[in-house]
Amino acid sequence: MIYNQWYVILDSKELKNKPLRVKRLNEDLVLWRDQNGNACCIADRCCHRGVSLACGKIIEGKLECPFHGFIYDKSGKVTVIPANGKNKQVPETMKVKAYNTFEGYGLIWIWWGDEDKITREPFFFKELADFSYSTFADPWSVHYSRAIENQLDVVHLPFVHKTTIGSGNKTLVNGPVVKREDELITFYVNNIKDDGKTTPLKPDEIMDYEKLFHLQFHYPNIWQNFISDKIRAFAAFVPVDDENTIVYIRYYQRMINFPVLKQLFNYIGKVSSIVILRQDKRVVITQLPKKSDFKMDERLIMGDKPIIEYRRHRQELIERSAE
Ligand code: FES
Ligand SMILES: [Fe+2]
Incomplete structure (x- = not known):
């Protein structure tokens, strides 16, 4: 930790x-x-x-x-x-x-x-304060670093989520562009279909990346997915021990405020989040070792940039806190 x-x-x-x-x-x-x-x-x-x-x-x-x-x-x-x-x-x-x-x-x-x-209150995505939400907590038998990396992984989408958020067979990964500001990582997704002739763009070749779909992670353990201006997915990856994590997923929305409709909408949002999360869980709990590290025996590719950045900065924070 x-x-x-x-x-x-x-x-x-x-x-x-x-x-x-x-x-x-x-x-x-x-x-x-x-x-x-x-x-x-x-x-x-x-x-x-x-x-x-x-x-x-x-x-x-x-x-x-x-x-x-x-x-x-x-x-x-x-x-x-x-x-x-x-x-x-x-x-x-x-x-x-x-x-x-x-x-x-x-x-x-x-x-x-x-x-x-202790120099400050914990960081939170404060813009979510006026959204309503529903929560679901799911135990995963992996170290929390693996659960986090799964939500930074843009390469897995067309495989793990073929039937949901990864439909469309967009297997070719441009970039991704990764920006870090202190302990906040923002990464921009630009996956496309592979026509067999195109090579992926390097991160610095992607123009206007701010307009792309993006997600954010803040150390040590929270994340949000900007589904739209009015809908977000949020996760907290809560460490239990070296081999167990509880993933708290929240579906946040500010589209519907009428009481009964709001609850129904939040419920549907929660169920769809659970379906997507279970698609992830099925594969992530098989990863070995159960904990990731900056220097470990894995052969990473360009599309893994958010994961590389996460590992690098995590290592820096661990070293800094030991000084
Ligand atoms: S008072 Fe706690 S064990 Fe005795
Ligand atoms: Fe996923």
């Missing part, structure tokens, strides 16, 4: 008024909501004798261990050890790791890194 980053880890609706145990970024975590509804997140293992805190209760916004009643606050500190008496000061060593959280746009992020390196 890239250190010192905000990672989307959950859809807000998943965190209700009881403790929730999840595995994310290779860690067992427990989340709950405090009295103000704010998301709290700490390691899900009691420092006393190792039970899961997620089986405990929320008491006045804090979390009580189900075994011997130690009370944890959102900073991971034990504030009360009942067996020692409520008034007895709790030693500083009585604590577990805590994670900073951010909630917005119907998503929950945690900061994975050093607290003093």
Whole structure:
């Protein structure tokens, strides 16, 4: 994983008024909501004798261990050890790791890194704030880097999605043009039918690329597809561990606002997103190794440019966060 980053880890609706145990970024975590509804997140293992805190209760916004009643606050500190008496000061060593959280746009992020390196709120495609959406979460048995690369892959469209978004047999891949601005990658798709005589254009030979169909990825784990001005597909690739990811797909639209019609439209959008995602999943979960790296034994081609750029910059971010 890239250190010192905000990672989307959950859809807000998943965190209700009881403790929730999840595995994310290779860690067992427990989340709950405090009295103000704010998301709290700490390691899900009691420092006393190792039970899961997620089986405990929320008491006045804090979390009580189900075994011997130690009370944890959102900073991971034990504030009360009942067996020692409520008034007895709790030693500083009585604590577990805590994670900073951010909630917005119907998503929950945690900061994975050093607290003093938090410089800003997590990035989001803010223009989506006035769209309505429906969400679907799908577990994939691959490292999240593979799930991300699949959504940066313009070469697979006529093969994996022959019956849906890749119809038309556009197997010849011009470019693609890839632009990166800090941690945001935008890539422009210009696939065409192969007449047997044409060679693909190199990225710098493509004029007016801004007018082409495009998609965006922002590190470490969110993506959007500009289907139209009023319709977008969004994905968060949530790392579970080195071999598992949950892909949260959202269908966003601002075409229809009338309540019942809106729900129906969002539902249809969600179902079509699931169909497309399942076409991807069928092949991606067979990829080996399950995790990708910048320097790995794969023979990439020009059309893989978004994937190459993703790997290169990911490597830079990993190295930078280790300094
Ligand atoms: S194991 Fe949690 S209080 Fe004892
Ligand atoms: Fe795909």
